[in-house]
Amino acid sequence: MTDTPARTPRRDATENRAALIAAARVVLNQNPDASLEAIAAQAGLSRRSVYGHFASRDDLLREMVSIGSHRVAAALEAVTHDDPVARLALIASRLWFEVENIRVMTVFTVRGTLKHHIDEALRPLRRGVLEAIHTGRSRGTIRDDISAERLARLMEDAMFAVLEESTEHPLPEEHGHRLVMLTTLGTIGLGWREAEAFIDSHPELAWKAEH
Amino acid sequence: MTDTPARTPRRDATENRAALIAAARVVLNQNPDASLEAIAAQAGLSRRSVYGHFASRDDLLREMVSIGSHRVAAALEAVTHDDPVARLALIASRLWFEVENIRVMTVFTVRGTLKHHIDEALRPLRRGVLEAIHTGRSRGTIRDDISAERLARLMEDAMFAVLEESTEHPLPEEHGHRLVMLTTLGTIGLGWREAEAFIDSHPELAWKAEH
DNA sequence: ATTAACTTGCACAACGTTGTGCAAGTTATT
């Protein structure tokens, strides 16, 4: 009574399915109102065949958000550090490699639908940030002139802003990676020389070419 | 061969016209895809009567952006200060009072149409910011580890982020006013104690109840 | 009180979009 139909799905079909999701990310990143036609075209398919993979437009978008959020979550789950300041910088660092996924989410946070999904997806990120802020505050290493919750949101916004900025005005990966951390530390309350020094004195924050 | 038709426009008509623009600001601020129906309803009018004031939906939006941008420009033109850091804080301060106008613009910057208008509207702001950054850099009072242009954009983003954040999580006017300045100074490179002290030591940055 | 301005509701065309049915084509798999 359970599952699998006649045969296994064809290889090119699953490729196309993935291509559609990737296409949605690309197209919607630059125009949140893009039509299915536009998305299908970007994937090299016809609009009609989309419905061979997804029941509806919304279904495709949900898949996209779901996959993106899992990637982001996976990139963040391993992030821990004794120093909360370094931990925040690390979070920023990891986020840098997920620009595409992050951006498409922030674009849709304004929208009604999907907002719920996205909030859920970003929860681990928010939890981690808030946690680090709290311990950092109690150690006197993070500013306490702004409420922890608000500071967390401001930090998140600041990180996203850098990610967006760097898609519109591209810059070398290595610089972008550093910039996100710098901005994050700045929001936390560090002066710019302080932030620069902090990054340089922590090898775990250094750029690594692999990724 | 020029202008005015039969009589002068009726008073309630011009009020309604203004109400429509205000309604558009309100409604579009929380849903950029809102229909004319929704806007008219918010203004207490029927969709049909909108066309008595504006030739098209786009016309209404253009009016709204135009008026908003002039208000913002007016709020910024008087801003000058010997100390570039203080000048940037002042710009942030003035922006605080134009949240509604600013927000609706940033919402539409993603959109295709209007983007051109908005860019033009924000030009004085950008010019002022960039100018202050340059002189601040040459005096060694503003960070020079990030290119002036990029820093200007980051600052702009940071200010907008605070404005948005404070509409979603409201806070007393006075606090918001200070928060925008703090964030701006933070982006410039000041540490948080430094920023707090800077604001307190400059009476021209203090909160004034009038507005 | 009269006039012209303004608003309203309804009907209608035009447009772009989503989702579905179907028949004919193409391509991976065995």
Added chain:
DNA sequence: AATAACTTGCACAACGTTGTGCAAGTTAAT
């Protein structure tokens, strides 16, 4: 080579939206 999977194009209904015409109502101004 045969089969099922997949893609495609076309046609079509449904939907929400914008913009317009018109006739009847309401309201500010003189």
